[in-house]
Amino acid sequence: MKSLFETESKSEILNRISKLNESSQGSWGKMEVGQMLHHCQFPLSLALGRYEMKKPNPIMKLVFKSFKKGLYDDKLWKPNLPTAKPFKVEDKKDFEPEKEILIGLVNDFHQEKERKNWDPHPAFGVFTHEQWGKMQYKHLDHHLRQFGV
Known part of the structure; x- marks a missing residue:
């Protein structure tokens, strides 16, 4: 699986966003493009410590951990996977501002390519760099494929 820390992969993602x-139009799902751009900001903001997600209850945490490897392995995610409640976007979003914010977050995350210590994910626990x-x-690729780019 490619990594957003790789310069070539970051450039590819930014090119696809552009x-x-x-x-x-999305090939699957309910989000329109502005909502998708907003949705894609959540995981980046969470990793960067700019978004706080409520921790799931212990039972849900076990369920999440059973899916953990699928977040970073080489298998593509299937269309129409359910969205975690904290990352759902139901209200309409303006395309241009959402696109610019996402581009900024992609760049900010890439700047952390030398960072070694990361806070644990509230639902999935510890991830390596x-x-x-x-x-x-993988998350960005999934949604960009959803919208045909």
């Missing part, structure tokens, strides 16, 4: 426009980079790439 191909989106206000009329881009490598896993954080792969997970962020």
